[in-house]
Amino acid sequence: MMRPVLLLALAASAWSAEFRVADYGAKAGGATVNTTAIQSAIDAAAKSGDGTIVFQPGVYLTGALFLKSGTHLRLDEGVELRGVQDQAAYPVMPTRVAGVEMEWPAALINVYQQQxxxxxxxxxxxGDGKIWWDKYWKMRREEYEPKGLRWAVDYDCQRPRLIQIYKSSNVQLTGLTLKRPGFWTVHICYSQKTMVDGITIRNNSEARGPSTDGIDIDSSSGITVQHCDIECNDDAICLKAGRDADGLRVNRPCEKIAIRDNTVRAGAAGVTFGSETSGGIHxxxxxxxxxxxxVSAGILFKSASTRGGTIENINIHDVVMEGVNSAISITFNWNPSYSYAKMPEDVKDPPSYWKVLTEPVPPEKGLPHLRNVRISDVTATGVRQAFTVASYRDSPLQDVQLKNIGIEARSAGTIQNAQRWSFTNAQIKTADGSKVTCKDCTAISGLPEK
Known part of the structure; x- marks a missing residue:
């Protein structure tokens, strides 16, 4: 397997000029909206060619900010940037959201086509995002789910992300505490050579926000995520590559990714592949x-029969899990009410992205694939079910190696539609005495009998 390329972004040079936001009219205290003042400092730093934007301690209320090439945003201890609760403060712009290219509100902090x-x-x-969480839950429960539109509400309820890194390279995000985004926390899309190091994410302090992912790596290359501590209410660290017809059109993979020495305290999974797999993840x-x-799952692979794409050449090792529902989970029919969009017959003038979401995908292109996965040196205790694994008969999960696996679970679980799986030095101890059940599998070797 090719080892992921680890690339460091360029930090601000020690001699870069400092641009104090107070000199441009910014005021701490959480009452004054400082968007214009802070952006003026950013623009001045960019014009200098190598500038650092600095703050005195305090809370600075702001709308969307756009960092420029060659700038360094430095937030020292005691400095807080807080997102203003005003949709108009986040201008709509072209981006990709949940696997689809579309217009969407800017993030609080944007690195958009910069270096x-x-x-x-x-x-x-x-992000102070609870107003968007409440709006989403109300729309979903009272309007969309009763009409069979679960798939649409995530796109119609447009919520600002916390940090967007889009079509950019040589970006470094280090040391900060990130909290309460309206939507995803860190979204790295169509970007290269980005380092996320030592970030603390705390998204559940006020409530459990919907889709408050931790770090989403989306059709990007040469990305490293390390030494992060994450508590969120969806995928903690997630690799994505586009959804359905639009993702297949773009056809851009997520590749050469290193994820190391991270802690996940709450979320859908410790690490997630998908469900947006259309461009491939390798x-x-x-x-x-x-x-x-x-955390629900330790290791999660998810997709759907309209996604397509291949997940391959994956190496996962030295993992410790405690108290998860499923140690290793693979589902290629994930969340059907969200994954499979169908245009209602009575809708006469749908949004353009509804048409994109409901564009048919030929069956031969829609099936996702998984192959060449190595999982080793895993210890899992207090698990509800060791394996929750299933694919389609026409897309078996191929060539998976599991080595030095120790799982203590209530039950062993099921593996379905798998080919050429090998277990080496694997111990699965279950409270109910069950063994892993294999359905429609071929060439499975070394599976523990006790």
């Missing part, structure tokens, strides 16, 4: 992952 940008320090970026190494109770 050599760093965001560092011991300060905090707070050459990924995950190591040193610690998954704590409050």
């Amino acid at each position: 050599n940008v760093s965001i560092t320090g011991k300060g905090t970026i707070d 050459d990924v190494e995950v190591s040193g992952l610690h998954v704590l109770p409050g």
Whole structure:
């Protein structure tokens, strides 16, 4: 397997000029909206060619900010950027959201088509996103689900992300505390050579926000995520590559990714592949992952029969899980009410992205595939079910190696539609005495009998 290329972004040079936001009219205290003042400091730093934007301690209320090439946003301890609760403060712009290219509100912090940008320090970026969470839950429960439109509400309820890195390279995000985004926390899309290091994410302090993913790596290359501590209410660290017809059209993979020495305290999974798999996900190494109770799955692969794409050349090792529902989960029919969009007959003038979401995908292109996956040196205790694994008969899960696996679970679980799986030094101890059940599998070797 190709080892992921680990590339460091360029930090601000030690001699770069400092641009104090107070000099441009910014005021701490959480009452004044400072968007224009902070952006003026950013623009001045960019014009200098190598500038650092700095703040005095305090809370700075702001709308969307756009970092420029060659700038360094430094948030020292005691500095907090807090997102203003005003949809108009996040201008709509072209981007990709949940696997589909479309217009969407800007993030609070945007690195949009830039190079050599760093965001560092011991300060905090707070999206103050609960108003968007409440709006989403109300729309979904009262309007969309009763009409069979679960698939549409995530796109119609447009919520700002916390940090967007889009079509950019040489970006460094280090040391900060990130909290309460309206939508995803960190979205790295169509980008290269980005380092996320030592970030703390705390999204559940006020409530459990919908789709408050931790770090989403989307059709990008040469990305490293390390030493992060994540508590969120969806995927903690997730690799994506486009959804359905639009993702197949773009056909851009997520590749050469290194994820190492991270802790996940709450979320859907410790590490997730998908469900947006259309462009393919390959050459990924995950190591040193610690998954704590409050997380549903330790390792999760998910897709749907309209996604397509191949997940391959994946190396996951040195993982510790405690109290998860499923240690290893693979589902290629994930969340059908969300995954399979169908245009209602009585809708006469749907949004353009509804047409994209409901564009048919030929069956031969829609089936996702998984092959060449190695999972080793895994310890899992207090697990509800060791394996929750299933694919389609026409798309079996192929060539998976599991080595040095120790799982203590209530039950062993099921593996369905798998080919050429090998277990080496694997121990699966179950409270109910069950063994792993294999359905429609071929060439499975070394599976523990006790």
